[in-house]
Amino acid sequence: MDSIAVYVHTPFCPSKCGYCDFNSYAMSGEIVERTTAATIREILQSPLRGIPAKTIFLGGGTPTFLSGEQLHRILDAIREVHPPAEGCEITSEANPGTVDIPKFSAMIAAGFNRISLGAQSFVDDDLIRLDRVHKAAEIDRAVTAAREAGFTNLNLDLMFALPGQSMQGWRRNLDKALSLEPDHLSLYCLTIEPNTAFYRQVQRGQLDLPEDDAQVDMYDRCVEQTAKLGFQQYEISNFAKPGHECQHNLCYWESEPYAGYGPGAVGAIPGAAFAALNGKHAEATRVRYTNLKHPERYCAAIEGGQLLAFESEALEPETLRLERIMLGIRLNQGVRIEALKTEGIELGEKSLRKVFELGWIEPYEERLKLTAAGRHFCSEVALELA
């Protein structure tokens, strides 16, 4: 490996949102510093030491629940173990309710050069229904503070198909987000995951969600509006001003290896590298591992010198093939047919003909890419091709 994408999971949030199935905990106090120290220890002990970081991403949870000083220490540890490659993108997610100019200034001083704000909606009623801790006005203030502190690469996360959301409401929301002139916009359709408060509300018939057709219209509206303002859609849910595509997420979509540190972090690395961590899967092309999820258990494991890769699986060629296609086809540039062949992936003629005839894919230079209509059927196309 010449370089690797590095992900650090920070699992704390001020409270738990009703739709959230991420590895996040509404915990505070001593456990936060204890987890920070354990994460740093995990990074410093990494068998991947010396492999330069292609990108660094702090996600969560809410990384900005940590102090500027704690974030700085984590980043210092990463830099010691994974010297950042030239032009390394260093991102932190941030919740607008947990940031201000001093916090952002401390992050800039630490070396972060990209900020991803979880705005989700600019309507207070939506934010209350989602159980978000911030108000709409705080998003404006957070964007201003981030710019003043020196962030020149700023993403806004926005959700659509929210309970009770009308097309008109979505348009206003989108227009407001775009008026703040982000460099990047990530768009998420609300999905109802099992084991969430929203799931239980759906079961009881208490959530009024937009119909599928309305969801499609909301998505198409975003594609249209962002294009008018000079954004390029480079992935199904991601829109960037030229030069601001998220390099870290591109590593995932291109199926490149990534290291994961922190509670519940996931990594995918070559078997030989994983074997140095816990002696298993040495022959595998790629191993995916997940750290212990709960902060208490994670800290206890690190402090006791135990193994962290709680779950690990050697990815079978068939799984790798499916993932390569499923992730690659999400990119607007599509997948390069030659690259697939080099990796031993042949696409069946019958399947190709079928998705062509449905108008879901088209050739693009030496690639295969989704058409505008096909973007609504990404999973179906990937499954057919794989």
Ligand code: SF4
């Ligand atoms: S802020 Fe994000 S990670 Fe935290 S509870 Fe809400 S959705 Fe989950």
